[in-house]
Amino acid sequence: xxxxxxxERLKYLMETRKLKQVDILNLCLPYSKxxxxxxxxxxxxxxxxGKVQPNQDKLSILAMALDVSEAWLMGYDVPxxxxxxxxxxxxxxxDSFKKYFKETYFTDEELEDLLNYAKFLxxxxxx
Numbered sequence: 001x002x003x004x005x006x007x008e009r010l011k012y013l014m015e016t017r018k019l020k021q022v023d024i025l026n027l028c029l030p031y032s033k034x035x036x037x038x039x040x041x042x043x044x045x046x047x048x049x050g051k052v053q054p055n056q057d058k059l060s061i062l063a064m065a066l067d068v069s070e071a072w073l074m075g076y077d078v079p080x081x082x083x084x085x086x087x088x089x090x091x092x093x094x095d096s097f098k099k100y101f102k103e104t105y106f107t108d109e110e111l112e113d114l115l116n117y118a119k120f121l122x123x124x125x126x127x
Contacts, residue, residue: 004075006059007050013066014048021045027065037061 021044028039037057046052054062063070071078
C-alpha cells in the first residue's frame with residue numbers, strides 16, 4: 001500500500017542523514033558508472049520536489065546508493081531496508097541467488113530450474 005511518495009522519502013533521508021542533494025549524487029556515482037545510468041543534478045532536484053518520478057533505472061540507482069529498498073523509496077509501506085537481499089559473504093552464488101529471489105519472483109520449483117540451468121551454462125563454459 002502506498003503511504004508516501006518518492007519525494008517525501010528522499011526528503012526524509014536527507015533530513016535524517018544530514019544529506020544534501022550533491023551528497024546523494026556523489027553516493028550514486030559508483031552505481032551510475034557501473035550500470036551506465038546517469039542521474040543529473042536537475043533530475044534529482046525534480047525528484048526531491050515531487051515534480052517528476054524517477055524511472056525504474058534511476059530509482060534502482062538511488063535505492064542502492066541510499067541503501068534502502070526500491071519499494072520503500074517509492075513510498076510503499078514496506079521495511080526501509082530490503083531484508084531478503086542481505087547476503088552473507090560466505091554464501092555461495094547459488095545461496096545468494098536463492099536468498100535474493102526467494103518468495104519474491106519465483107516458486108521453489110522455478111528456482112531449482114533456474115539454478116540447474118545456471119549450473120548447466122557454467123559447466124558448458126568450463127569445458
